[in-house]
Amino acid sequence: MIESQYLPQKVYVEKQSFDFPLTKRILENLSQIPIEAIENPRDLIENIRISRNIREKGKTYLLLTRQKGEFVKPCPCTPYYIGCNYFIINLDLNCPLDCTYCILQHYLSNPLITVHVNLDDLWRQLDVFLRRNRAGILRIGTGELGDSLALDHLTENSKGLISYFREKRNVILELKTKTVNIKNILKIEPAQNTVIAWSLNSRRIAREEEAGAPLVEERIDAARRVAEKGFRVGFHFDPIIRYPGWEEEYGEVIKRLFNAVDPGQMVWISLGSLRFPPSLKTIIKERFPSTKIIFDELIKGKDGKLRYFKPLRLELYKKIIDLIKNWGGEKIPLYFCMESKEIWRRALGWVPKGQESLQAYLSSPFGPLKK
Numbered sequence: 001m002i003e004s005q006y007l008p009q010k011v012y013v014e015k016q017s018f019d020f021p022l023t024k025r026i027l028e029n030l031s032q033i034p035i036e037a038i039e040n041p042r043d044l045i046e047n048i049r050i051s052r053n054i055r056e057k058g059k060t061y062l063l064l065t066r067q068k069g070e071f072v073k074p075c076p077c078t079p080y081y082i083g084c085n086y087f088i089i090n091l092d093l094n095c096p097l098d099c100t101y102c103i104l105q106h107y108l109s110n111p112l113i114t115v116h117v118n119l120d121d122l123w124r125q126l127d128v129f130l131r132r133n134r135a136g137i138l139r140i141g142t143g144e145l146g147d148s149l150a151l152d153h154l155t156e157n158s159k160g161l162i163s164y165f166r167e168k169r170n171v172i173l174e175l176k177t178k179t180v181n182i183k184n185i186l187k188i189e190p191a192q193n194t195v196i197a198w199s200l201n202s203r204r205i206a207r208e209e210e211a212g213a214p215l216v217e218e219r220i221d222a223a224r225r226v227a228e229k230g231f232r233v234g235f236h237f238d239p240i241i242r243y244p245g246w247e248e249e250y251g252e253v254i255k256r257l258f259n260a261v262d263p264g265q266m267v268w269i270s271l272g273s274l275r276f277p278p279s280l281k282t283i284i285k286e287r288f289p290s291t292k293i294i295f296d297e298l299i300k301g302k303d304g305k306l307r308y309f310k311p312l313r314l315e316l317y318k319k320i321i322d323l324i325k326n327w328g329g330e331k332i333p334l335y336f337c338m339e340s341k342e343i344w345r346r347a348l349g350w351v352p353k354g355q356e357s358l359q360a361y362l363s364s365p366f367g368p369l370k371k
């Protein structure tokens with residue numbers, strides 16, 4: 001397995017963040033990298049934002065600062081489509097990988113790879129959040145505003161998160177990644193309510209549109225090792241992208257996945273097709289002039305995002321669902337990210353009655369965890 005781990009060119013540390021244990025751990029793990037203390041992260045962010053190649057430059061710098069607001073938030077999902085009642089922990093912001101379609105290019109005004117180091121506040125806020133949400137099953141993850149494991153060789157946050165949630169019996173923690181940065185995971189006793197999940201795509205899309213990410217076969221191999229260790233694993237085929245030959249190439253990945261990873265360890269597979277706000281199109285065109293993904297036939301959905309015309313989305317989903325079922329995934333909960341009721345009904349044959357019914361469905365492999 002090839003591991004190419006992120007190393008920044010420089011670390012900026014907010015002066016008031018030096019004493020946090022997480023800051024010390026990261027700096028120890030980056031002992032060869034220049035460090036600069038800064039008074040105010042806002043000024044640094046503004047300076048980077050007025051420079052050329054903001055996104056490229058931002059990824060070369062690591063900023064250690066405090067989360068001054070809430071760490072835990074509901075996943076924003078998208079209006080008018082079925083949400084999956086997911087909560088996100090804003091621990092790391094931004095990602096060292098560089099996928100053409102990445103929504104963070106549009107969503108985050110801060111281009112630096114940023115780690116929030118005030119973990120005491122995180123645990124305190126989580127305690128309060130979980131006390132308020134004792135009634136049902138909760139799914140929570142760190143992989144919405146960054147990649148859950150891309151910085152784990154520096155932060156080692158996976159260990160703390162898995163340990164914190166291990167005894168929280170009504171919570172399912174998901175760490176979602178495209179990397180093979182699993183060294184820490186392999187050292188931890190598996191927790192039955194933790195899911196390590198990989199975003200997968202066809203080999204061509206991974207190669208052409210997911211710069212810096214390991215090959216799909218390496219991701220699958222990492223998933224195999226983590227599943228063999230005893231962790232539950234999940235997969236996200238998202239964004240599924242159409243191109244001549246997509247059926248065959250997605251089929252190859254699904255075959256490889258089921259040949260490598262025990263379906264009994266897989267707790268969910270989500271599907272989502274290419275979608276993005278129109279303003280991201282301009283950014284993609286400018287940053288990735290050779291990509292073709294934005295020039296397919298796209299329509300504006302109810303949420304204002306560009307996406308494939310419904311019959312094309314249905315065709316993609318039906319084919320991929322058939323492939324998953326044929327290769328041994330009949331019992332694995334499948335769900336859509338940001339899709340309409342009609343797509344659920346026509347592609348999966350049912351529509352969740354509400355967020356509770358969706359939670360019950362997605363937590364079904366975790367029967368003993370339920371309160």
Ligand code: SF4
Nearest residue numbers: 095097098099102146
């Ligand atoms: S791995 Fe995810 S967060 Fe990172 S660049 Fe790709 S899409 Fe964005």
